[in-house]
Amino acid sequence: MEAYIHDWLHLLVRLLHVITAVAWIGASFYFVWLDNSLETPPKEKADKGIKGDLWAIHGGGFYEIAKYRNAPATLPKHLHWFKWEAYSTWLTGMALLIVVFYVGAQSYMIDSTKVDLTSWQAIGIGVGSLLLGFGFYEAACRTPLIKHDLAFGLVMLAFLTVMAWALSQVLGDRAAYIHIGAIIGTCMAGNVFNTIMPSQRVMVEAAAKGETPDPYYGNKAKLRSTHNNYATIPVVFIMLSNHFPITYGHEYGWLILAALILTGAWARHFFNLRHHGKTKPMILVSALAAFVVIAWLAKPAEQAAAATTDGPRVTDVQALSIIGDRCTACHSANATDDVFKVAPAGVMFDNLDQIKAMKDRILARSVHTHDMPFLNKTQMTDDERAVLGRWLEQQ
Ligand code: HEC
Structure with missing residues (x-):
């Protein structure tokens, strides 16, 4: 009976997690698309400070969307922040990690052919890896490295690869993968909570006083939001990876994980370049080719x-x-x-x-x-x- 109730609880938490994650990543994809699709506004809108506008039809209604260059002259009464999607995805994700992996540590975390851990040791390693991962990312963001996008990305990739290798030495293969996903998800939600929201609050306060917000805050929020953006495809892959023993169950599962993180971020790069007016379809083609090459290299001996x-x-x-x-x-x-x-x-x-x-x-x-x-x-x-x-x- 206990196992039966646990399974229903698992189903409920998983549903909530998937739904909130769809809302979060969906909104994030929508805003990238929106930014990429804005058109030059007509003069009367441009005079009001509108930088780009867009018309859409959806679900039987017409929508007129306008993006301001800075802040509007008067702030609206209701401003949507898009933060609860991120927070609730993280909270339900942690709940799922606890319900499936920590409550079931004996079955889901420990592989006694690797290391014969106790449940608490395995959970300690899992939670410790989240703290270490989040701490490393936040520390790296405070070094001069943050100014060099590519180098920063490569350092984070190297860090995650080492973590994936280390976790795969001590935990079950699925648990090792899921914790890398949870580290990335924690950094993403942390970005919303620690950086993006506080920066936006400063911007809104300035706008309410009729001042032009200091671009420092907008840029800071934009950078973390760009990090999140590159992380979306890798994190979605990792969350689905538990259905694919060809990835986590491979002798070099940690290397496959690193290769797929790189490929996913590369595919996302296509959309980010488009935002700057550059359309390079070869990026998507090469990401697909890399996927095929990884599959070929990882085939059973x-x-x-x-x-x-x-x-x-x-x-x-x-x-x-x-x-x-x-x-x-x-x-x-x-x-x-x-x-x-x-x-x-x-x-x-x-x-x-x-x-x-x-x-x-x-x-x-x-x-x-x-x-x-x-x-x-x-x-x-x-x-x-x-x-x-x-x-x-x-x-
Ligand atoms: C301790 C319990 C346990 C034992 C023992 C076990 N399995 Fe499984 N098996 C699972 C669980 C849990 C799933 C569902 C999750 C999944 O697919 O990974 C599963 C799913 C499967 C699937 C269906 C998924 C698919 O790939 O189509 C197959 C096939 C399978 N197991 C084969 C085996 C074989 C063969 C053995 C014995 C050599 C075995 N299992 C022993 C727990 C077990």
């Missing part, structure tokens, strides 16, 4: 695949016994695992037909990668993987 097919014939009884020992604790109509009481993903291995039907997925998750059994909870050996692989190839 040929030798491993060949090794699984040679060797003596494996009988059905042998295969059933391996699956029975290592998989059916979770993947059965009568699951006995302490955490997964209902067969995960609806996958059950109670008879030969069910097993054969999942041939490709079993090869992908237990033979070509070591992603299943989940965090190798049932301690499957490499020998058993080879034998099971050979049997599956014979089918």
Whole structure:
């Protein structure tokens, strides 16, 4: 019953997180698009201090949007700030991290074949990595490096790569990935809370007094907002990555993570350049090419695949016994695992037909990668993987 309630809680928190994140990133994409699409306003608008305008039709209504060069002469009564999208995404993200990874630390954080941590040690490493990541980013923003966009980006990438490597040495692969995503998300929400909102408050105060806001604040907010912008595609990838053992489950998962962060930020660069009037479609084409190259480089080793097919014939009884020992604790109509009481993903291995039907997925998750059994909870050996692989190839 407890596990059942936990699953519904998990579903609720995940829904809230995805919805708030869609609202946050959606608004962020919308404003980048808006800035890129503004047109020179007619004279009567330009005289009022309007720098760009745009007309749109959406959901059966006409919209007239205007962007001011500085602040409007009189401030409107209601000004929308777009901050709660960011805060609620971070809060629900932390809640999800706790509900899934920290409450279920035994199942989701600890891989005893790497380091046999206690739950509290694993949680400590996870929380510590968030604090370290956020602290590093904020400290880096206070050095002269901040003035050099490319160098700053490369230093952050190098830092995240080292963190991904370090976490992958001590935590389960999924947990290592998710914590890199959480570090980036924390820096992004931190930018909104610590820098963008306070700067905008100063600007609004100046405008209310009829003064021209000091551009220092606008520029400072703009820079952090640009950082956030480059982080959007990488962070969305990392949040989805737990569905893709081809990434986190790879021997060099930390390197794949770094390569995909770089590719995602590069793709975003296309849209940011367009903002400055430069359209370079080759950026998007090369990002797509990089994606394909990463996929090719990370493909399962040929030798491993060949090794699984040679060797003596494996009988059905042998295969059933391996699956029975290592998989059916979770993947059965009568699951006995302490955490997964209902067969995960609806996958059950109670008879030969069910097993054969999942041939490709079993090869992908237990033979070509070591992603299943989940965090190798049932301690499957490499020998058993080879034998099971050979049997599956014979089918
Ligand atoms: C401790 C519990 C546990 C054990 C033991 C376990 N699994 Fe899983 N399995 C999961 C969970 C949780 C999921 C769903 C999450 C996911 O897909 O990563 C899953 C999903 C799967 C999927 C479906 C997802 C897909 O890729 O299509 C397959 C196939 C699978 N496991 C194969 C296996 C095999 C083969 C074994 C034994 C060698 C095994 N599992 C042992 C927990 C377990």
